[in-house]
Each structure stands twice: as structure tokens, then as C-alpha cells.
Amino acid sequence: MDKTINQKAWFLVLPVFLVVAFSAILPLMTVVNYSMQDTFGNNQFFWNGVGWFKELLDPSTDLGSRFFASLWRNLFFSGVILAIEVPLGIIVALSMPREGWTVAACLVILALPLLIPWNVVGTIWQIFGRPDIGLLGYTLNHLGLNYNYVSNDIDAWVTVIVMDVWHWTSLVALLCYAGLKSIPDAYYQAAQIDGASRWAVFTAIQLPKMNRVLLIAVLLRFMDSFMIYTEPFVVTGGGPGNSTTFISIELVKIALGQFDLGKAAALSLVYNLIILIVCWVFYTVMTNAGVDRSRKEGVAS
Amino acid sequence: MARIDLVDLGHSYGGDHAPIESFALKPVTMTWRQGGAYALLGPSGCGKTTLLNLISGIITPSRGKILFDGADVTLRSTRERNIAQVFQFPVIYDTMTVGQNLAFPLKNRGVPRAEIDKRVADIARLLDLTPDLNRKATRLTADAKQKISLGRGLVRSDVAAILFDEPLTVIDPELKWQLRSKLKALHRELDLTMIYVTHDQTEALTFADTVVVMHDGRVVQSGTPAELFEKPAHTFVGYFIGSPGMNIVPAVVDGREARIDGHVIGLHRNYGVLPAGAKIEIGVRPEFVDVAPPASGLLSATIERIDDLGRIRFARVRVGDAKFAARVPPGFSVPDNAAGLVFDPAHVHVYADSLLVEGVG
Numbered sequence: 001m002d003k004t005i006n007q008k009a010w011f012l013v014l015p016v017f018l019v020v021a022f023s024a025i026l027p028l029m030t031v032v033n034y035s036m037q038d039t040f041g042n043n044q045f046f047w048n049g050v051g052w053f054k055e056l057l058d059p060s061t062d063l064g065s066r067f068f069a070s071l072w073r074n075l076f077f078s079g080v081i082l083a084i085e086v087p088l089g090i091i092v093a094l095s096m097p098r099e100g101w102t103v104a105a106c107l108v109i110l111a112l113p114l115l116i117p118w119n120v121v122g123t124i125w126q127i128f129g130r131p132d133i134g135l136l137g138y139t140l141n142h143l144g145l146n147y148n149y150v151s152n153d154i155d156a157w158v159t160v161i162v163m164d165v166w167h168w169t170s171l172v173a174l175l176c177y178a179g180l181k182s183i184p185d186a187y188y189q190a191a192q193i194d195g196a197s198r199w200a201v202f203t204a205i206q207l208p209k210m211n212r213v214l215l216i217a218v219l220l221r222f223m224d225s226f227m228i229y230t231e232p233f234v235v236t237g238g239g240p241g242n243s244t245t246f247i248s249i250e251l252v253k254i255a256l257g258q259f260d261l262g263k264a265a266a267l268s269l270v271y272n273l274i275i276l277i278v279c280w281v282f283y284t285v286m287t288n289a290g291v292d293r294s295r296k297e298g299v300a301s
Numbered sequence: 302m303a304r305i306d307l308v309d310l311g312h313s314y315g316g317d318h319a320p321i322e323s324f325a326l327k328p329v330t331m332t333w334r335q336g337g338a339y340a341l342l343g344p345s346g347c348g349k350t351t352l353l354n355l356i357s358g359i360i361t362p363s364r365g366k367i368l369f370d371g372a373d374v375t376l377r378s379t380r381e382r383n384i385a386q387v388f389q390f391p392v393i394y395d396t397m398t399v400g401q402n403l404a405f406p407l408k409n410r411g412v413p414r415a416e417i418d419k420r421v422a423d424i425a426r427l428l429d430l431t432p433d434l435n436r437k438a439t440r441l442t443a444d445a446k447q448k449i450s451l452g453r454g455l456v457r458s459d460v461a462a463i464l465f466d467e468p469l470t471v472i473d474p475e476l477k478w479q480l481r482s483k484l485k486a487l488h489r490e491l492d493l494t495m496i497y498v499t500h501d502q503t504e505a506l507t508f509a510d511t512v513v514v515m516h517d518g519r520v521v522q523s524g525t526p527a528e529l530f531e532k533p534a535h536t537f538v539g540y541f542i543g544s545p546g547m548n549i550v551p552a553v554v555d556g557r558e559a560r561i562d563g564h565v566i567g568l569h570r571n572y573g574v575l576p577a578g579a580k581i582e583i584g585v586r587p588e589f590v591d592v593a594p595p596a597s598g599l600l601s602a603t604i605e606r607i608d609d610l611g612r613i614r615f616a617r618v619r620v621g622d623a624k625f626a627a628r629v630p631p632g633f634s635v636p637d638n639a640a641g642l643v644f645d646p647a648h649v650h651v652y653a654d655s656l657l658v659e660g661v662g
């Protein structure tokens with residue numbers, strides 16, 4: 001077939017190029033540019049090469065120690081909320097009704113926390129947990145528990161984690177519910193015929209059929225929790241001390257508090273890279289878990 | 302292994318107070334004898350699957366009782382009834398190997414390891430699954446997956462009955478024949494009650510020694526393939542079974558004579574008293590009507606076309622407004638489309654409101 005040569009067709013993709021350039025590539029390149037320079041204000045910049053990156057990755061410097069401390073906090077936070085929200089979401093999805101008007105009621109109730117803006121969620125819990133006027137804080141203190149998220153590290157962590165579980169377990173539950181609903185009745189009937197116990201039905205049918213949606217749920221929850229900013233910032237402001245200062249909070253402090261654009265830019269790039277790499281590794285491992293085995297089998301047989 | 306009795310068994314998805322006409326299964330009383338090979342035959346939506354699910358206990362009937370060897374099991378769970386069932390589409394457990402899939406029903410019932418291994422090996426050999434035993438079941442073809450489903454149904458040796466719900470739909474024709482003969486052989490060997498649901502008459506007639514025909518939620522006839530062929534109890538059975546189906550035409554019946562279009566056909570038996578006001582029809586299979594050159598004593602017909610089925614040829618003819626199929630004898634030819642029809646009186650049946658009327662000798 002003869003191809004028609006018409007270079008004017010490039011004009012058709014031009015708008016996309018422009019939009020992507022101005023919305024993604026140029027801002028990103030600005031950050032890359034900042035990360036290589038130092039500024040003392042007054043719009044004067046000095047070349048610093050990879051200096052900021054070296055400092056960032058060296059825990060003995062101030063920048064490096066702050067980065068690593070907040071990175072571990074972030075990883076710990078993500079680990080804890082995944083360990084709670086995924087099993088809890090599955091349990092909620094399994095105990096939801098399958099038909100009737102209660103389905104709609106459950107879905108609406110589950111979706112409610114997801115519709116509340118981040119800073120409102122933060123404010124709700126900030127007030128809820130206050131020992132003087134908050135329902136939760138007041139009750140706990142009157143029951144004899146010395147709960148104060150402003151002064152106690154552990155209380156602050158518990159508050160931030162419970163808040164995240166309250167806000168996001170619904171998402172995992174809804175995804176799992178969708179996964180469960182897509183299992184044909186024949187599977188349950190066959191399991192009944194085969195005499196499977198409730199647990200066997202879960203491990204042999206429900207869990208394997210949910211693995212795609214669980215993959216998505218874990219990815220979404222990991223990315224979101226790793227990038228968390230607003231809620232802990234509103235509740236604890238990163239305190240007490242630095243105990244709930246996550247990377248994003250540290251980043252804002254450096255960029256807007258200290259106006260160290262170079263350091264902040266370097267930190268942003270590394271932060272971004274970590275999320276990309278973790279998601280890529282996770283996704284590849286999860287999707288190839290099955291494929292690889294069949295390839296090996298194919299070679300063997 | 303059990304005899305299964307259905308006593309006034311009916312089911313409506315809308316509850317027992319729904320009008321009887323809306324029942325998915327109209328109340329029926331019948332017996333499935335131990336060791337029988339049954340086919341449940343009928344078009345889609347006639348209630349076959351509902352009946353099967355009632356027997357296996359997946360659904361609880363809205364009226365009537367089910368007895369296994371005389372014991373009432375109506376309210377017992379599927380597990381307690383000890384039934385095996387194979388579904389239309391393959392159901393396999395994704396995370397397990399083929400072997401583990403086959404072992405699953407036995408493992409759930411706490412059968413000893415050695416016994417499980419032996420049964421699984423036997424069934425795998427029977428279904429040619431032995432080379433695949435250690436492979437993940439998800440990666441097999443639809444055929445192989447359905448064989449696994451069949452295998453899970455067959456692996457328990459002590460079941461009350463094995464129910465098959467159109468199990469060979471997804472399997473290609475060549476393999477279909479093989480599997481069906483395997484099932485048949487297995488039936489002879491194990492002396493199990495098997496109930497096989499299908500809408501394919503060839504499948505039903507080759508598998509079963511008793512065929513139960515269902516139509517619109519009713520069991521309309523139950524009998525051997527020969528009975529269904531020679532003496533359909535309902536006009537539906539007449540045209541559903543056989544290819545082409547039975548010719549059914551309105552007629553005026555009086556004593557030993559039936560009158561179609563003013564032409565008289567002799568009957569083998571005497572039909573003196575017919576229900577008043579009923580719609581009277583006569584039914585005759587195309588195999589028992591021959592076309593012949595037109596003659597004064599014969600019902601005259603117009604040939605529309607002739608279908609050559611290889612072993613036999615059928616003419617599609619028209620008598621007045623009615624369409625007929627009739628056998629074309631070897632060497633038959635007529636110059637134009639005019640022909641006469643020769644009936645075999647022994648095989649002409651009379652139906653009143655679709656139900657067979659027994660004549661008097």
C-alpha cells in the first residue's frame with residue numbers, strides 16, 4: 001500500500017504536545033533545573049551540580065538525616081495502614097449483603113468518607129481527638145486513659161493511623177466488593193457440591209478472584225499513603241517534635257519555610273523516583289507472578 | 302446411590318403463592334430409580350436446570366418433597382445429600398493444580414490421603430488428564446477445564462447421584478462423542494444414578510435409557526427413546542424429538558376415521574369418545590408417511606422441496622394450509638410438484654388439546 005506523505009498531519013498532534021509540555025514536562029524540568037542550583041533570593045542562582053543530591057543521600061548531613069528520618073516514618077506508616085486496611089477491607093466486603101435495598105445503603109455509607117475533602121477529614125479528627133472539647137479525647141481521658149496527641153508521640157501516631165483507616169478502608173472494601181460480585185454463582189454452587197468449608201471457599205475462590213482488584217487497592221493505597229500530607233499536617237502539624245513529619249511535610253518546610261529551592265527540588269525528584277520505582281516493582285512482581293511460571297512450564301514441556 | 306422420589310415437587314422463584322402458571326417447575330410427582338441413566342430434555346428455559354438444582358439442593362423447593370431412598374431430604378443441604386453436580390461452564394479452582402482440583406471434594410470430606418491419591422489417579426486416567434496432573438488448572442483449554450469439572454463430579458465413589466447440567470456445551474464435537482461414551486461406560490461400571498440435562502436430542506437419546514422431556518415447566522413425558530419416538534404423549538414431544546419433527550395437523554376424528562381437508566385417513570384404533578370442545582389434531586412422524594404419484598385414493602399434496610439427509614430423503618409438502626414432511630421412497634419421481642401421501646395407520650396418533658388420546662383396539 002502506498003503511504004500518503006503529508007507533513008501537515010503533525011499539526012493535529014501539536015495541541016497534545018503543547019498541553020503536555022506546559023502541564024508536565026516544563027514544570028518538571030524547572031524542578032530539575034532548581035535541583036542543580038543554589039539561590040540566595042533576589043532571583044540569583046549559582047550552579048551546584050549534584051551537590052544537593054549528595055547531601056540528601058548522606059545521613060550525616062542535616063538535610064540527609066531529615067530525609068531518611070521522614071522516609072522511614074513514611075514507609076512505616078504505609079506498611080501499617082496497608083496491614084490494617086487490606087484485611088479490614090476484605091472483611092467488610094465479605095460481610096456486605098449481596099442483594100436487596102441494603103446493598104445501596106451499605107454502598108452509600110461506605111462511600112461517605114471518600115467524599116470528604118482531606119483537610120476536612122483532618123479537621124474532624126483534630127477536633128474529635130482534643131482532650132478538652134473532642135468527643136474521643138474527652139471520653140478517653142475520662143475513662144482514665146491519658147490520651148493527648150499534641151504531646152505524646154504514640155498518641156499522635158495512633159490518631160493519624162486510625163484517621164487514615166477511617167478515611168480509606170472504604171476504598172479497599174468497595175474494590176473488593178466489586179471483585180466479589182463478579183464471581184459467577186456457579187463457583188459457589190460447585191463449592192457447595194464439593195463440600196467446601198467457608199474458609200476453603202474464601203481461599204480457593206474468593207481470594208484468587210479478588211487478586212486483580214487487591215493489586216489495584218494496594219497500589220492506590222501505597223501511593224496515596226506515601227504521599228500523605230494534608231491530614232497529618234492539619235491534625236499534628238508534623239509533631240510532637242518531628243514524630244509525624246512525613247516526607248511531604250518535610251518538603252514543604254524546606255521549600256516554603258526555609259525557601260531552600262535547590263534542596264527542596266532535589267528532595268522532590270528523589271521522592272518522585274521512589275514512588276515510581278516502588279510501584280513499578282510491585283506491579284511487575286504481582287502481574288508476572290503467574291505469567292513467569294507458565295513460561296517456564298512452556299519451556300519444560 | 303439412591304432412588305430419588307419427587308412428591309408434588311414444584312418451585313416458583315416468586316414464592317409458593319404465585320399463580321401456578323408462573324411456576325418455573327409445575328408440581329410433579331415422579332421416581333428416578335437407583336442406577337438409572339436419565340436425560341432431562343427440553344428447550345432453554347423449560348425448567349430443567351431448576352429441577353436439577355432442586356434435586357441437588359442448591360435451591361429449596363417452594364412446595365413438595367424430595368426423598369432419597371425414602372428419607373425426606375427436602376431441607377437438607379447439598380453437602381448432606383451427597384450429590385455430585387457438573388455445571389454448564391467449567392468451574393475450576395484457579396490457585397490449584399489439576400490434581401488438587403480433582404482431590405478437592407474428597408479432601409473436604411476428610412478422605413484419607415492414600416484413598417484420595419488412588420481415586421484422583423483413576424479419574425485422571427479415565428479422562429486423559431494424567432499428564433496434566435501437576436499443572437495449574439487455569440492454563441488449560443476450555444475442554445480440559447470442563448474435563449476437570451467432570452472429574453470432580455466423578456471422583457467421589459459414594460454419591461447418591463451425579464447430575465450433569467449441559468456439561469458438554471463448551472466441548473468440541475469430536476471430544477463430545479468420546480466423553481459421552483466414557484460417561485456411559487462409567488455409568489455401566491459404577492451403577493450410579495445419573496441425570497443429564499441437555500437441549501440436544503441426540504445427546505439425550507444416546508446417553509440415557511430413560512428420557513424425561515420437559516416443556517414450559519412441566520414434565521410432559523418420561524420414557525425410553527423408542528417410546529418417545531413411536532408414541533409421543535404430547536405434541537411437543539412429537540415435534541421436539543425427531544428430525545424433522547412429527548407432523549401435527551388439525552383434523553376431524555370420528556371413530557376409525559380422520560378427515561384432513563375433506564380427505565379421509567384410516568386409523569388403527571377406534572376413537573369413539575373425544576373430549577368435547579377440545580382442539581383435535583392428528584400426529585404422524587415423517588418416517589411413516591410416504592410420498593407417491595398422485596392417485597384418487599390418496600391425500601393430494603404439493604411438493605415444495607426435497608431434503609436429502611444422506612441415508613434418507615424427506616419431502617416438504619403442503620396440504621391445503623398445513624405443512625407436512627414425508628419420506629421419499631427410493632426411485633420416486635414425479636413430473637411436476639403434485640404428489641399423494643400414503644399413511645401408515647398404525648403410527649397415526651390423535652391428540653386432544655395437545656395430549657395423546659388412547660384409542661380402543
